[in-house]
Amino acid sequence: MVEGILAPMFGVLKWVIYVAVVAVVAAVALKLIAGKTNGVRKNKIKRKGALRIVPSREEPNNLKPKKGTKTDRRNQFTYEPDELWPFIAKEVMTRTEKRIYRQLQSALPEFEIMAQVQLSQIIEVKKGHDFYKWFNRINRMSIDFVILNKELKALAAIEIDDCTHRDPKRMEADAKKNKALRSAGLTILRWEPNKMPSNEVIAQYFTSKSKKLPTDLGK
Template sequence: MGCTLETLSTLNGTLWLLILGCLLILFVALLFRGTNKKDEPMDVDDMAVWPYVPRELMTPPERVLYVRLRQALPEYLIFSQVQLCRMIEVSPEADKQSWFNRINRMSVDFVICAPDGARILAAIELDDSSHQRADRVKADNKKDKALASAGIRIIRWPVKGMPNAQQIRADFLRR
């Protein structure tokens, strides 16, 4: 048995066909494996427990201010972390979606309401040092403008200069 060029060429072609066949079988196997129902991930809606944990509603300085607000204004309703879209709405003649998008996802730290809850008397923001950043200044200006346009006054206090209960009452009643 001699090894001729013709024999090598036939072996080389057969080897390539064998490799190509194996790759094709592997591809088809992977394709069918991907459509197997057992291997599909569970629909998250069907999970018994979702991956959520509780978080604190207020920061420590906000909790301090909340207690002081309750002491200073016991006759009013006080709500925390209220989205602007729950406080104001776009006037009927304006482009609703465009103007809504300007305030979407914005919130205020506290809202003071009349005892019956029917009227918003003020929005309160507790400003930490992050409110000095350019992006936060711009966002705060948008928030202030939206609330002022709706006739809702906004009161801002710095965290480091947070007023006591007497100062809060005097400031709230003065405005």
């Protein structure tokens, strides 16, 4: 008779213990998840190839920007508004480009010469065509030298093809540049830095009315 009374009680006690264990496990799991959520989040920011950790809003106050500083939210860095920015002047041309620039000045004293010119500064998309589609094909391309007349109208582009121009991707970009310039009616001359034509040959081309390309001037 006693066993008949205790059996149901043991069954109820077993379920109570089971429910209590489940509740404890659930509480521990929720605490762990909350701890991870309140930690730091990692953002992959391309800065010298490193992975930079950006503090979350729950970080201590000592990790927040100091008073009086500004934060560029797009690039996630802080700077002092009254201090100079970390830039220095650099050379516009390489030693080889300087040598060729001076040769062009000597050979073409009646012309203007510009160096390192963006392609979009001397050609533009014709009206009636998709501007962004065609502009994106030449965007970020540049020309080593541009020859202009006294009215500052572009006459020809000059590219110095060193060994880097043998790379397949570079050759593809050069082909696009050639086609864009010729489509705009501009001549493009390509020279190797150690096979420059003489001053007389360069002057003959730009001063001749026929504008026939001498065989040793370039392709």
